[in-house]
Amino acid sequence: MTVDRLSFLAGISIASLLALSPLMLGTAAVLVRCSPSGEEQEALRADLVEVFLALQSAESRGADISAPLQSLNHALALIQDGKPESLDQARLIISEVNATVPRLLAEGDQSRLISSVGLYSFLASLAAVGALSYLYLPRLIWRSWVKAKRRWEVAAS
Amino acid sequence: MIDEEVRAVVLAIVVLGGALAVSQAITAGRVVEPFSALGTLGPNMKIGDYPKEVLAGEPFRLYLYVENHEGKAMYYRVLEKVGDNSTIVNETVPADLPVLASYEVILAHGGNATVPADVAIGTPMQGAKLIFELWAVGPDGSPYYTGRWNHLWINVTSPP
Incomplete structure (x- = not known):
């Protein structure tokens, strides 16, 4: 009889535990979520x-x-602040900066192309100036020398 | 004959000038020796005037100066740790101690920042080694120790 009562009580307690378990799990989840916003801060970081x-x-x-670096620094300060509204603002800033990344990457590619074209043009013009100097500079030097010494007189000794 | 000599001199000048111009054009904007710098400033934002004796748990203000000459934007973290004279920290090994606080800043190349740090050391101790280590976020997103650190010796006394 006692055994039957005991098993009955055990059955009730197990059933109540099972019935309450979703609630308990829910409470645990809420506790995790409410625990210091460190987790959220880490995710934002x-x-x-x-x-x-x-x-x-x-x-x-x-x-x-x-400019985007300044925005990220601002977001960093907001994350360190840790208040919920600051974290929301930081999230917004991060997503805004993230949205500019494809445009910046394209700008970067264009800038790299322009600088490469500039570099190769500079090298080509340098080579052209070198070749022209080699070919024509001696002639130019002599011509200007003759012009400078125009008034000289040559006397036979 | 003289024309040949002039031509040779012109050739030498052209070759030298060309080599200099090419090297300048190729290396323009490159950072030859990249480095990061960390400095600890006293409460008056100057080198010196550091507190020698503080009360346990009582916060005091220091400033951390971080400078970026890495040739690219950097995300820095300055980690605050407290050890004693047995704590090992050098250019290759960071202090094996828990992090008490971290200060973060993102800097463009050539940029610098002075970050206020309110430090509070919880337990009284003689000869506390207050360490600030400069860490940075690497290309894979994980932090690495830059090899730069500062430390101050402070006596921490219990409050009256």
């Missing part, structure tokens, strides 16, 4: 690092990233 690396890549291609 990870996003920021990703955007920063993309900007670094655009910079290596020749894009000007000074």
Whole structure:
């Protein structure tokens, strides 16, 4: 009889535990979410690092990233502040900067192309100036020498 | 005969000038010796005037000066740690201590920043080694130690 009662009580407690378990899990999840916004800050930091690396890549291609870097610094300060509204603002800034990355990458490619064309044109013009100098400079020097010594008189000794 | 000599001199000048111009054109804008710098400034934002004695748990203000000459934008993290005279920290090995605080800044090449740091050391100790290490985010997104660090010796006394 006692055993039956015990098993009955055990059954009730297990059933109640099972019934309450979703609630308990929910509470645990809420606790994790409500725990200091460190997790959210870390997630935002990870996003920021990703955007920063993309900007670094655009910079290596020749894009000007000074303005987006300032924005990222602002986002960083907001993340460090840690308040929910600051984190929301930081998220917005990061996504805005992220949206500019494709344009910056294209700008970087264009800038690299322009600088390459500039460099090769400079080298080609340098080679042309060198060849022209080699060919015509002696003649020019002699011509100007003769012009400078126009009044000289040659006397037979 | 003289014409040949003039031609040779012109050729030498052209070759020298050309070599200089080409090297300048190719290396223009490149950073020959990239480096990052970290400096710790006292409460008056100057080198010196560092606190020698502080109360445990009482925050005091220092400033961290970070400068970027790496030739590219950098994401820096300055880690604050407290050790003692047995703590090893050098150009290759960061201090094996827990991080008490971190200060972060993103700098363009040639840029610098002075970041305020409110430091509080919790436990009283004589000869506390307050360490600031400069870390940076690498190309793969993970932080690496730049080999730059500063440390201050401070006596931390218990509050009255």
